[in-house]
Amino acid sequence: MNAELISVGTELLLGNIVNTNANYLSKKCAELGFSLYYQITVGDNEDRLNKVLAESLERSDVIILTGGLGPTEDDMTKEAVAHALHRELIMDEESKARIQSYFDFRKSAAGGSSDITNNNWKQALKIDGSIVVENDNGTAPGYIVEAAYQQEDPNKINKRIILLPGPPSEMKPMFDDHIIPYLRNLQENVLVSKMVKICGIGESKAETMILDMIDGQQNPTIAPYAKCAEVHFRVTALAKSEESAKKLLHPVIEELKKRFGLNIYTMDEEKTLEEVVVALLREKNLTLSSAESCTGGLLAGRIVNVSGASSVFKEGFITYSNEAKQKYLGVSGETLKQFGAVSEQTAYEMAQGTAAATGADITVAVTGIAGPDGGTEEKPVGLVYISCYYKGKVVVKECRMKGNREKIREQSVTKVLDLLRRCLLEA
Amino acid sequence: MNAELISVGTELLLGNIVNTNANYLSKKCAELGFSLYYQITVGDNEDRLNKVLAESLERSDVIILTGGLGPTEDDMTKEAVAHALHRELIMDEESKARIQSYFDFRKSAAGGSSDITNNNWKQALKIDGSIVVENDNGTAPGYIVEAAYQQEDPNKINKRIILLPGPPSEMKPMFDDHIIPYLRNLQENVLVSKMVKICGIGESKAETMILDMIDGQQNPTIAPYAKCAEVHFRVTALAKSEESAKKLLHPVIEELKKRFGLNIYTMDEEKTLEEVVVALLREKNLTLSSAESCTGGLLAGRIVNVSGASSVFKEGFITYSNEAKQKYLGVSGETLKQFGAVSEQTAYEMAQGTAAATGADITVAVTGIAGPDGGTEEKPVGLVYISCYYKGKVVVKECRMKGNREKIREQSVTKVLDLLRRCLLEA
Numbered sequence: 129m130n131a132e133l134i135s136v137g138t139e140l141l142l143g144n145i146v147n148t149n150a151n152y153l154s155k156k157c158a159e160l161g162f163s164l165y166y167q168i169t170v171g172d173n174e175d176r177l178n179k180v181l182a183e184s185l186e187r188s189d190v191i192i193l194t195g196g197l198g199p200t201e202d203d204m205t206k207e208a209v210a211h212a213l214h215r216e217l218i219m220d221e222e223s224k225a226r227i228q229s230y231f232d233f234r235k236s237a238a239g240g241s242s243d244i245t246n247n248n249w250k251q252a253l254k255i256d257g258s259i260v261v262e263n264d265n266g267t268a269p270g271y272i273v274e275a276a277y278q279q280e281d282p283n284k285i286n287k288r289i290i291l292l293p294g295p296p297s298e299m300k301p302m303f304d305d306h307i308i309p310y311l312r313n314l315q316e317n318v319l320v321s322k323m324v325k326i327c328g329i330g331e332s333k334a335e336t337m338i339l340d341m342i343d344g345q346q347n348p349t350i351a352p353y354a355k356c357a358e359v360h361f362r363v364t365a366l367a368k369s370e371e372s373a374k375k376l377l378h379p380v381i382e383e384l385k386k387r388f389g390l391n392i393y394t395m396d397e398e399k400t401l402e403e404v405v406v407a408l409l410r411e412k413n414l415t416l417s418s419a420e421s422c423t424g425g426l427l428a429g430r431i432v433n434v435s436g437a438s439s440v441f442k443e444g445f446i447t448y449s450n451e452a453k454q455k456y457l458g459v460s461g462e463t464l465k466q467f468g469a470v471s472e473q474t475a476y477e478m479a480q481g482t483a484a485a486t487g488a489d490i491t492v493a494v495t496g497i498a499g500p501d502g503g504t505e506e507k508p509v510g511l512v513y514i515s516c517y518y519k520g521k522v523v524v525k526e527c528r529m530k531g532n533r534e535k536i537r538e539q540s541v542t543k544v545l546d547l548l549r550r551c552l553l554e555a
Numbered sequence: 556m557n558a559e560l561i562s563v564g565t566e567l568l569l570g571n572i573v574n575t576n577a578n579y580l581s582k583k584c585a586e587l588g589f590s591l592y593y594q595i596t597v598g599d600n601e602d603r604l605n606k607v608l609a610e611s612l613e614r615s616d617v618i619i620l621t622g623g624l625g626p627t628e629d630d631m632t633k634e635a636v637a638h639a640l641h642r643e644l645i646m647d648e649e650s651k652a653r654i655q656s657y658f659d660f661r662k663s664a665a666g667g668s669s670d671i672t673n674n675n676w677k678q679a680l681k682i683d684g685s686i687v688v689e690n691d692n693g694t695a696p697g698y699i700v701e702a703a704y705q706q707e708d709p710n711k712i713n714k715r716i717i718l719l720p721g722p723p724s725e726m727k728p729m730f731d732d733h734i735i736p737y738l739r740n741l742q743e744n745v746l747v748s749k750m751v752k753i754c755g756i757g758e759s760k761a762e763t764m765i766l767d768m769i770d771g772q773q774n775p776t777i778a779p780y781a782k783c784a785e786v787h788f789r790v791t792a793l794a795k796s797e798e799s800a801k802k803l804l805h806p807v808i809e810e811l812k813k814r815f816g817l818n819i820y821t822m823d824e825e826k827t828l829e830e831v832v833v834a835l836l837r838e839k840n841l842t843l844s845s846a847e848s849c850t851g852g853l854l855a856g857r858i859v860n861v862s863g864a865s866s867v868f869k870e871g872f873i874t875y876s877n878e879a880k881q882k883y884l885g886v887s888g889e890t891l892k893q894f895g896a897v898s899e900q901t902a903y904e905m906a907q908g909t910a911a912a913t914g915a916d917i918t919v920a921v922t923g924i925a926g927p928d929g930g931t932e933e934k935p936v937g938l939v940y941i942s943c944y945y946k947g948k949v950v951v952k953e954c955r956m957k958g959n960r961e962k963i964r965e966q967s968v969t970k971v972l973d974l975l976r977r978c979l980l981e982a
Contacts, residue, residue, distance in 0.1 A: 140581070140594065141581055141591045141592065141593075141594065142581060142582070142585045142591075143578050143579070143580070143581030143582030143583070143584075143585055144582075144778070144780075145578070146573065146574075146575060146578045147573075147574060147577065147578065147594075148573060150574065150596070151567075151570050151572070151573040151574065152570065153570070154567070154568055154569060154570030155569070155570025155571075156570070157570075158568075158569045158570060164568045164569070165568065165597070165598060165600070165603055166568075166595065166596065166597055166603070166607075167562075167567070167568065167574075167594075167595070167596035168593065168594070168595055168596075169577070169593065169594035169595075170592070170593060171592060173592070176592055176593070180593075331625075331626075332626050332627070332672050332674060332675055333672065335627055335674070336672045336674070342628075351565060351566070351569075351629075352627065352629075353566050353571060353572075354625075354722070356724075362569070362571070418852075418873070420852070422859075423856070423859075424852075424855050424856050424858070424859025424860070424864075424868075424871075425847070425851075425852030425853060425854065425855030425856035425859065425871060425873065426852065426853075426856035426859075426860075427852065428851050428852030428873045429850070429851050429852040429853035429856050429964075431851070432849075432850075432851025432852065432853075432873070432875065432964075433851070433960065433961060433964065435926075435927055435928065435960060436928070437851075437875075438875055438876070441851070441875055442875050442876035442878065442879055443872070443873055443874055443875060443876060443878075443879035443882075443883070444851075444852060444872075444873035444875075445870070445871075445872065445873070446845070446852065446855045446859070446870055446871035446872070446873070447870055448859065448864075448865055448868055448869050448870060448871075449865070449869035449870060451869065451870075452869055452870035452913075455870075456870070486879075499862075500862055501862060501863070528660065528661060530657065530660075530692070530693070531692045531693070531724070532691070532692055532724075532728065533860065533862055534724070534860060535692060535724055537856075537859075537860065
């Protein structure tokens with residue numbers, strides 16, 4: 129079955145709020161096995177909403193609308209759906225009673241300041257024949273409308289229209305608690321997916337490595353996503369049961385493992401690279417320290433963002449100046465003079481010196497030119513040296529990156545985290 | 556003129572990423588004075604993209620597409636636009652040369668591991684007659700296509716189609732630098748706006764302070780934007796010329812200045828709080844050092860992200876453990892024992908100790924509980940102490956914040972930057 133989202137609200141078109149509802153519902157639809165082909169955002173405008181709805185009814189089995197269920201004149205989602213299905217809006221006595229009691233409660237709490245205005249009763253109107261879905265976190269109920277759209281037999285239900293309130297705090301619990309069970313019942317097949325997260329290989333190279341697998345893929349499918357200095361592949365299988373979907377996934381996942389090996393850092397959708405690194409450190413009971421020049425604290429910042437990082441990460445240095453590199457990390461003045469602050473040798477001494485200063489089991493360091501100034505022909509913007517000290521040995525890597533200052537720094541952090549991970553796994 | 560957004564990417568339909576591009580572009584279109592009636596999201600599917608595009612061409616003057624410009628077979632935005640306008644895709648020699656040099660650069664760095672795969676050349680194809688827009692942060696260029704759509708006179712340009720890369724880090728600078736000037740030229744009236752950026756006052760309080768100005772506003776308009784621990788007001792005036800628009804803006808801006816005073820840290824749209832702070836430090840010729848516990852490097856990371864920060868920021872400490880606070884900053888064991896690591900006293904000694912260790916003119920420190928663990932009834936998650944040492948004096952501030960770990964850390968950084976700013980201005 130295919131589904132479609134319609135977000136209603138002029139505030140979305142003006143860019144006043146980010147449409148996180150669309151993201152949330154899309155993810156849920158994918159998990160439920162619905163093919164979502166379109167997300168539409170339209171303003172609080174009757175004519176345009178009617179047009180959009182007519183199109184959606186032509187092409188989609190399930191249409192989920194968010195927003196426009198409030199009490200004001202601008203709110204017209206129910207009106208538009210009723211219009212499209214040639215149905216009436218009728219008073220729902222239960223909704224009416226709920227609104228009455230909601231305002232009674234507020235009135236008693238606020239001392240009479242919350243009178244019901246006429247437009248509040250608008251929220252008690254329902255589309256004839258619809259299922260009213262209670263809103264546990266607000267006054268506007270949701271609705272499920274089943275329709276035999278353009279069918280001769282009125283019992284041949286072919287369209288389901290779901291109306292949800294706009295505020296995410298009302299929409300999400302309503303969807304999870306009441307709509308998911310309803311939608312699950314409509315589905316014959318289950319969709320199961322795995323995310324294979326890769327570091328250390330560029331996007332187009334990674335895709336070329338599995339072109340034969342992507343070409344002519346049917347079930348499972350493989351979809352690539354490029355992240356900053358990472359590539360993710362989502363592998364998705366459709367089957368009658370979760371078990372058979374997993375069986376379909378298995379050989380594809382195994383093949384990806386074979387091809388990408390150590391470059392895969394996780395197959396857990398929710399895990400980040402820094403979480404994987406912190407977990408490895410905890411598992412091995414190791415402490416980590418860092419010394420950062422061009423990334424200036426971003427690396428430590430990402431590590432510390434992992435809850436529980438405090439058990440492995442105790443301290444770090446931001447040594448932006450040559451003096452600080454000498455004072456805290458013991459980088460030799462000779463090295464700085466002969467090779468410069470951005471050099472293999474300095475990166476080497478920074479990692480080594482951090483270990484000496486902190487006594488940490490493993491240390492990382494980064495020095496480079498993030499730009500926009502400071503580049504030369506020999507050492508251009510984007511040249512970054514990263515290093516890792518572990519078990520008495522220092523590994524240094526030279527990286528050359530493109531992008532603005534922020535992007536170069538972000539990529540550098542990812543590359544250091546990946547170097548750290550590899551050192552932990554290989555040593 | 557009306558505009559329409561089409562976001563292309565199956566990852567959006569699967570809910571893997573939030574469509575922040577749509578939000579960004581909607582805001583910009585509103586600022587430019589374009590009426591945006593639709594945002595459409597469609598997957599990497601030729602047939603559906605063609606259909607959507609045909610509809611958009613019927614109803615909108617300017618169509619902005621994001622995504623689908625990459626090197627893979629899934630990327631088909633250029634193909635779809637060419638198809639809709641009955642044009643050819645031709646090789647753009649300049650783009651080809653740029654891609655070649657990008658890979659030469661990478662190859663020389665990586666020792667031959669970054670070969671150009673065939674699909675990379677796809678990015679050098681342009682729609683016949685289009686304007687190629689350089690991408691300063693990636694390999695896929697953007698395009699502006701002017702078309703006389705369904706016009707007898709081929710010179711009667713009535714549609715503008717803008718193609719932009721999907722990654723926000725590439726899309727946003729391209730739009731700001733190259734597309735905004737182009738779009739501005741299409742508009743008859745000028746829209747001039749000023750952004751008043753405020754720190755140290757909550758959103759609802761700030762709005763209440765200017766409720767009388769917002770009520771019944773016509774031209775200029777005042778629109779609030781809540782940021783992490785900041786509030787921005789965009790004041791926008793519409794007029795026939797830039798000069799008259801500026802005249803309309805003037806009294807409103809003056810009134811805002813009067814009401815918010817020192818809480819306004821800039822009225823420059825492009826300036827960030829950290830840029831303002833670094834500029835102040837440079838102006839006063841002062842050096843800065845930092846000591847971070849719960850923010851773990853994020854603060855230094857934000858400061859160092861300002862190009863040219865190296866002249867004022869030389870070094871910083873990440874002292875996540877009590878031991879590190881003692882070793883590097885000289886926080887006394889007695890203080891840690893009696894008051895705890897998250898206390899006014901510890902924050903005081905951290906700032907003072909950082910000054911002693913580094914000799915910097917001004918220092919800042921932060922210690923707190925970012926959660927999700929570690930909170931107690933007395934010291935809940937979100938309790939953060941920030942401090943600033945300047946001219947022999949230490950100022951400590953207690954903050955209580957709401958939100959998840961990441962949000963608490965981000966707010967903390969903003970609050971430290973603001974404290975630093977105030978100390979610099981007030982001392």
